[in-house]
Amino acid sequence: xxxxxxxxxxxxxxxxxxxxxxxxxxxxxxxxxxxxxxxxxxxxxxxxxxxxxxxxxxxxxxxxxxxxxxxxxxxxxxxxxxxxxxxxxxxxxxxxxxxxxxxxxxxxxxxxxxxxxxxxxxxxxxxxxxxxxxxxxxxxxxxxxxxxxxxxxxxxxxxxxxxxxxxxxxxxxxxxxxxxxxxxxxxxxxxxxxxxxxxxxxxxxxxxxxxxxxxxxxxxxxxxxxxxxxxxxxxxxxxxxxxxxxxxxxxxxxxxxxxxxxxxxxxxxxxxxxxxxxxxxxxxx
DNA sequence: TGCCAGGCTTCAC
DNA sequence: GTGAAGCATGGC
Numbered sequence: 001x002x003x004x005x006x007x008x009x010x011x012x013x014x015x016x017x018x019x020x021x022x023x024x025x026x027x028x029x030x031x032x033x034x035x036x037x038x039x040x041x042x043x044x045x046x047x048x049x050x051x052x053x054x055x056x057x058x059x060x061x062x063x064x065x066x067x068x069x070x071x072x073x074x075x076x077x078x079x080x081x082x083x084x085x086x087x088x089x090x091x092x093x094x095x096x097x098x099x100x101x102x103x104x105x106x107x108x109x110x111x112x113x114x115x116x117x118x119x120x121x122x123x124x125x126x127x128x129x130x131x132x133x134x135x136x137x138x139x140x141x142x143x144x145x146x147x148x149x150x151x152x153x154x155x156x157x158x159x160x161x162x163x164x165x166x167x168x169x170x171x172x173x174x175x176x177x178x179x180x181x182x183x184x185x186x187x188x189x190x191x192x193x194x195x196x197x198x199x200x201x202x203x204x205x206x207x208x209x210x211x212x213x214x215x216x217x218x219x220x221x222x223x224x225x226x227x228x229x230x231x232x233x234x235x236x237x238x239x240x241x242x243x244x245x246x247x248x249x250x251x252x253x254x255x256x257x258x259x260x261x262x263x264x265x266x267x268x269x270x271x272x273x274x275x276x277x278x279x280x281x282x283x284x285x
Numbered sequence: 286t287g288c289c290a291g292g293c294t295t296c297a298c
Numbered sequence: 299g300t301g302a303a304g305c306a307t308g309g310c
Contacts (some may be wrong), residue, residue: 182305
């Protein structure tokens with residue numbers, strides 16, 4: 001939806017000068033699905049709903065304006081956008097002889113690995129399987145509008161991500177009507193597992209990468225790839241290296257002798273994200 | 286029409 | 299443990 005026409009008055013805002021922060025690239029990098037461009041001529045402005053909050057962000061070169069209170073920025077968004085990590089330092093560790101990776105980094109600089117809500121990330125990436133990014137966004141939007149909580153800030157309505165309790169209470173037919181296809185049953189079973197504490201999200205947050213991946217894969221509908229996405233895009237285990245169809249094609253084309261995972265131990269996930277984003281946009285390069 | 290999309294479960298072996 | 303079939307849906 002486009003609320004820019006209404007020009008609502010935003011009371012709170014905080015502007016930061018940030019390096020390695022590209023709003024458009026972050027929004028289009030396929031790690032989050034509720035970040036949308038606000039169609040406003042001559043500005044780079046996006047909205048996002050996360051952690052039950054609605055946020056608008058404006059980018060003017062290195063100046064990033066977050067339309068929220070200073071307190072909310074400190075409590076939520078500073079951490080959400082991983083602002084304590086020096087991406088310059090990580091980018092500099094790449095093998096300069098690796099042409100594909102260097103091109104990917106040059107193309108994708110400004111992407112950051114988000115720290116998203118765990119529950120939302122699990123469901124979002126269950127939906128992502130064998131699905132396209134526009135359709136994933138559409139499915140999640142429907143899910144939120146039908147089963148999330150309607151909220152409003154400065155006259156702007158938005159919907160929170162539905163809770164496990166809410167999703168667990170649904171009939172499978174209600175989920176089927178959200179264009180989720182065969183993923184409906186995965187979502188319903190996962191919601192029930194979380195609601196009944198058969199799967200404890202808080203304990204998962206305390207685990208290391210290896211154990212959290214093993215735990216996530218116990219969920220019905222979560223395999224290696226989805227588990228890695230949750231590890232990377234929510235739990236911030238940046239060793240996780242999700243291999244989907246795109247990354248698999250990259251590995252087969254450019255890394256026939258194997259990707260040097262050991263070299264990038266501790267931050268391989270960031271390299272993966274640059275490569276994924278670059279591959280998505282190769283036709284435009 | 287057929288192929289593909291940030292794959293997973295099930296089942297045979 | 300490995301490999302193949304089947305799976306919903308919509309865009310191209």
